[in-house]
Amino acid sequence: MGKSLMPANRKKKNYIPYLFVFGAFAVHVCLVTIPALSTLVMSFFDWNGLGEPQFIALDNFREIFTQDPAVVTAVVNNLKWTAIFLTIPIMLGFVVAVMVSRVKRFQMALRTVYFIPYVLSAAVIGKVFTAYYNPFYGINQFFGRIGLTGLAETLWLGNPKIALYSVAFVDLWHWWGFVMIMFLGALQQVDPSLYESARVDGVNVFQEIWYITVPAIKRTIAFVLIMTVMWSFLTFDYVYVMTNGGPAGSTEILATWIYKNAFTKYRAGYASALCVIQCAICFVFYLLQSKASKMGGLEES
Numbered sequence: 001m002g003k004s005l006m007p008a009n010r011k012k013k014n015y016i017p018y019l020f021v022f023g024a025f026a027v028h029v030c031l032v033t034i035p036a037l038s039t040l041v042m043s044f045f046d047w048n049g050l051g052e053p054q055f056i057a058l059d060n061f062r063e064i065f066t067q068d069p070a071v072v073t074a075v076v077n078n079l080k081w082t083a084i085f086l087t088i089p090i091m092l093g094f095v096v097a098v099m100v101s102r103v104k105r106f107q108m109a110l111r112t113v114y115f116i117p118y119v120l121s122a123a124v125i126g127k128v129f130t131a132y133y134n135p136f137y138g139i140n141q142f143f144g145r146i147g148l149t150g151l152a153e154t155l156w157l158g159n160p161k162i163a164l165y166s167v168a169f170v171d172l173w174h175w176w177g178f179v180m181i182m183f184l185g186a187l188q189q190v191d192p193s194l195y196e197s198a199r200v201d202g203v204n205v206f207q208e209i210w211y212i213t214v215p216a217i218k219r220t221i222a223f224v225l226i227m228t229v230m231w232s233f234l235t236f237d238y239v240y241v242m243t244n245g246g247p248a249g250s251t252e253i254l255a256t257w258i259y260k261n262a263f264t265k266y267r268a269g270y271a272s273a274l275c276v277i278q279c280a281i282c283f284v285f286y287l288l289q290s291k292a293s294k295m296g297g298l299e300e301s
Helices: 016-042 059-066 069-085 088-101 107-119 122-132 139-145 163-187 192-200 205-216 218-234 237-242 254-263 268-295
Strands: none
Touching: 016 268, 059 268, 069 088, 069 163, 069 218, 069 254, 069 268, 088 107, 088 163, 088 218, 107 163, 122 163, 122 237, 163 205, 163 218, 163 237, 192 205, 205 218, 218 268, 237 254, 254 268
């Protein structure tokens, strides 16, 4: 007998859809996957970035956990940064989004004005606010003229106790508009008839927000929370531009400490190990945040 024929109902596999994603997949492999794997490999080596790497096993990680006090300071500062950005910009963005969504005229103008800071260059914003914080010709001069001598004598970027919060304020000014746009986009997907029915039943504004708005945009809230946690541990630009981790390490974060080890101390292997630790911390916080969101009803299991 001859060879059995293929089943008539067996469909020929179509490879065309894969061609549409191949470009993006190739770029991702070249720019993300391969560098990430090389960073993991180099974390086990002593390398200055130029010479021949020397395999030292877990010595880099041993130094991170037992001999480098700057890592503890950086992680604590990252935690403070995360706590700030999980509260102020999210609450502000949500409140303003609800208010703007109720505006009938000039809504697009308001959205544009609030979103503009997010598209501005971090390097430019950092330098501008550094000038504002200058004690000789910045906002201190304004405070002095109106009689607020205490604020006029404040070293916003020179006092280790407040330098981190001064930089965080600038990033807040830049970030909250993006959060507002995210919430506003989600609010526009809510069925208006839900609010109309609630008003007929005598529900006030706060009850509308709590019982209708929040449940309707819970997925967006969960997304914003998770992204905020990860981006808070990956932040770099404003701290580097405004303080470079100073004064006395009071604004040092993991990203700036990685940069200094890689490009100032020429310890690329040690910087790679720090990157692995940073990635692990972000992953752990992602799992915790995702679990908390599910328990709080923001995400479906």
